[in-house]
Amino acid sequence: MTATIPPPAAPAVAATGLVKAFGDLRAVDGVDLHVEQGEVFGVLGPNGAGKTTTLRMLATLLPIDAGQARVFGVDVAREPHRVRQLLGVTGQYASVDEQLTATENLRLFGRLLGLRPADARATARRLLGQFGLEEAADRPLSQFSGGMRRRLDLAASLITRPPLIFLDEPTTGLDPRTRGQMWDTIRGLVADGATVLLTTQYLDEADQLADRIAVIDRGVKVAEGTPDELKTAVGDSTLQLELADDADRAVAFEVARRAAGAEPALTPESGRMTVPLDVPARAADVLVGLRDAGVDVASVSVAKPTLDEVFLALTGHDADDGRRAPSPALEVAR
């Protein structure tokens, strides 16, 4: 009962050396996270990187094996009940009761959160309106689409307007339109004064939403920075080249490196390479250089960097690559 109230400027999340082991597998292996109040912090990584496990530890849903975590200064392991009062958690799979209607779900959670019946009903109505679910309010959830379920799930996390919201892959599996709506909703939350910690597999999602991004791979943070800093490391866009003859690879590598001013990445397929570009127009320089060097190119494309390329640049291996290649130790964090 004598817990001290921390000063108001306590970071929304301050975690150091988080570890979670499942048997021999260290799913999270010493992750530090620091999320300031009012920012959107993105945790980027492929499937199985430890994003969800990290989030679940911070949300008191999994015991922390080692390390320490504080939410607005409150210790997660020591005072889980307090932490739960500060959090809204939306998981990767909608955590709503399939056998109840949308209204019944929100009223149930409202009541469990201590709202009086009339307030729970009013809050449910307000949230259903806010998330465009009025018409489906009394329909059983079995008739809901994936996007509707997600929206309901997010609505359920906002009943008490928590200051910190965890979103675990909020748009995975959603169609582009619903995805855009979800992004707008998330921006609205931040405008309201909430802090958002989200995980995602999509670089563009992190780029669109996050003020800062941590890249996680196999339970370890491999980079952290603003989207701009990360993109500088990877290039704003990438040039994908397929050489007509794999024998030209060494020459092409050297030409591309000089023309683009950055290290190209060789992909596992023979004769292919990815060149990071600070500006897309730099692609022309590379192509002209290749022609002058007499290297025949089979195909060319310029694209935004994918998560795979970020990984290739940051860790030296593919996102879904089983081997751990020696890391070039690219540290973007300040």
Added chain:
Amino acid sequence: MSTSAPTAPIDPAAAVAATRPHPTLRETVEQTLTMAGRALRKMRRNPEQFFDVTIQPLLFTAMFACVFGGAISGDVADYLPLMVPGIVAQTVLTTCMATGVTLREDMETGVFDRFKALPTARVGPLAGPMVADLVRYLIAATLTFATGIAMGYRPGGGVLGVAAAILLSVFAGWSLAWIFTWIGTLARSARSVQGLSIMILFPLTFLSNAFVPVDTLPGWLRSFVEVNPVSHLVAATRDLANHATVSGEVGWTILAGLAVIAIFAPLAVRTYRRLL
């Protein structure tokens, strides 16, 4: 919780200051009742959940009376006063088993993640469904007596005696259900809950005085039967329903029930907490 208007900006410092370290007793009770309301709503929507508490009393009472009546008591009518309380105990125990299985099935759905993430008392999701199950025990016990009466059973304890017997069975069922709730939090799947529960259930009901007079049993078995809490429940139910007597057996049954709650309720909450 927050009473500010939905448009006011969120103030983290105020939110932190408003947190409390533990749920209060009042919150715990309210949350348990809310969870009970959820369970009742789902029962209403899935009427097949009532099959065990409706069909089984009808079927078992008629079946056991006709099959064993002549052999054990000479005829069916004489067997009923001995048997109906036995069936009541058996039905209530079978209903307990369903408590554990339903809980396990429920825990495997996504909504439990949210229950765990909410700042609520950990006992709520366990105790809530059990409160709702009181309805099922009540139906099971009442229907069994009703079937017996329809078959010619005339309880000597009168209406009050039978009502007291029903209440005692409901209490006993509710307390024993904590064992199955604990198994529900412990087992890996709903199927294994069922398997484990049957292994506990059958010896408890059949190695008791529920269906046969104890003096017909071999000595070694008799000593188990006499300490079996189900025997106390059956004996107490017989005393209440047939003689309107509040015997020592009633006391033993209540004591055994309280002991079971005291042991298994904390165990269940502990395992549930660890599952997080």
